[in-house]
Amino acid sequence: MSILEVKELKAYYSTEKYGHIYRVRAVDGVSFQVHKNEIYGIAGESGCGKSTLLKAVSGLIKPPLEILEGEVAYNFDDKILDILALKEDKQRRQVRGVRISHIPQGSMSVLNPVRRIKKSFEDIVDAHQKIKDRTCFDKMVKTHLEALGLDWSVMHAFPHQLSGGMRQRITIALATILKPDIIFADEPTTALDVIVQRGVVQLIKQIKKEQQNTLIMVTHDLAIHANLCDRLAIMYAGKIVEEADVDIIFNQPKHPYTLMLLKSLPTIGDKSIRASAPGAPPSLIHVPSGCRFHPRCPEATERCRKETPELIQVGEGHRVACFLEEGSK
């Protein structure tokens, strides 16, 4: 059963400069489904629209970001909720933090610098459950922190007094205190050292196991995806180009871009210099015609320059947007 279904979502940033409107087509016709209880990964180079996709899907839309078309439907307890159709900002607020929660990119600075950690916990709990009983609140937070291996003493600290890894753990604790149904994690391990990274991945796994929630994990670090995710989507220039079970992506990738990404990964024992993906990701203001990957694709044909390939089913739960696959089918 799917908990989230995204259909043909288009989210652009519109900025005006000297009377000319520029559109950054950060998310351009994306469709996917996330099943209940799974960990769904989204990978792609920097600037391909991963964070924008998360923002759009969780209804965090404010100028210059706008939704042009598409549908984002959640299924909470068999009730369908179309978050983009919610007219009132207030209704969206009621969902965020409780049903949907977000571990944002740049988690180093997600804690209000002038508020003690405890206040941040109070803010989020109070926003959704109205704290009536202090001791009850303390107990709730304490159990949660203990479960995550965090010490109660951090509650009295200000963010700047804590290390980066600690702040990241606290952000995760905050994002999960209300046991959300679905968690969006945007690069939760970037900017942390490898040891702390592993700890954070462990923590996320553990929460997922305890709270039985669904997790959408965004990172450009394929090793983390391999370690954590059930299914993986590869994004390129605002579109999903391939989606499949993690094993399939790593063992039988179909899209030339996925191949290129995987080639740039180091493997143990191999000392040769890895080929980094040649070329640069395209500007999302002036996107290439046809398949967006064609200027960098070793196998591009005339057709790729003119027509845009659809994301089509090529195997059990395996979707690819490439004419090569269409031909071979």
Next chain:
Amino acid sequence: MVFKKYIIPRFIQYITVLFIGITLVFIIPRLLPSDPVEHQLNRMTAQGQYLDPAAVEEMRETLQELYGLKGGLFQQYINYWKRLFIGNLGPSFTQFPTPVVELIKISLPWTLGLLLVSLMLSWVIGTMLGGIKVSFPNSILAKIMEVLAMGMRPIPYYIMALVLLIIFAFIFPVFPMAGGYSMGAKVGFNLRFILDLFRHAFLPIMSMVVLEIGGWFLQMRNVASNVVEEDYVVYAEASGLPKLKIIFRYIMRNAIIPQITGLALNLGFIFGGALITEIVFSYPGIGTLLYSAILAGDYNLILGINIFSIVGVSTAMLIIDLIYPLLDPRVRYQ
């Protein structure tokens, strides 16, 4: 830690500023070509009084003594500080022998009242409006405010004061033209007198408030529009906190820290503005006192007001700077 790293350096800075400022007040008049003692003597003889040379000499001695111009430069400088420490700024010459300190004391409450009320009003209103502008960027109020603030900001204090004076005291005589209270009003703590005070203070205060709101508004807008982009505000949104809480506890609370620094930085400028506004409205404060002292060439009074202003403004800035760490935990605990 805070004490050593923040308070002590700030205090040393304060003392240095005072020392330099007060020394400059000593040096600058002595660089001027006109000698106040000769000026005074000339004025007396010009009035047609006949004085015999011995009496003139004696007079010169006394005047030099009173002006602190006796002895060598260094001796004068030492004496200058000595007199300052006992709070003696010498006598005024236009209102001889009233001490300068006495005159300042009489004028001070007027200036203080004007300054504090206008500063509070403009700071609070400007800061709030700036926060509203950023929280509701598309509201009509926000857009009007922005245009107004941009247009008002370059207007000098005296122009604003004159415009208000002409419109509301001359063309439409709703408010009095000048003074701190009506001629012949009975001074006392009663409603009638207080209302009278208020009526006289209204235009001077308004002319300052209207100008300063714009400045505070624009500064708050700039700072807060950066705060809105901060990860912690985005996160608060993503966690579904109520909008009002985000505005006050996340956006405004963080943006207000630079507003406090701005208060300290702009205090000197605002003080100057208050003095000019007083002159336009003939308000009985320090500004008007200074103006008449300059017109009458009351040397001691001019110097006294200068010294007093330096001490007053730097002390206020020091106090604001000492409050600042209470608002920013990053300074408090470093």
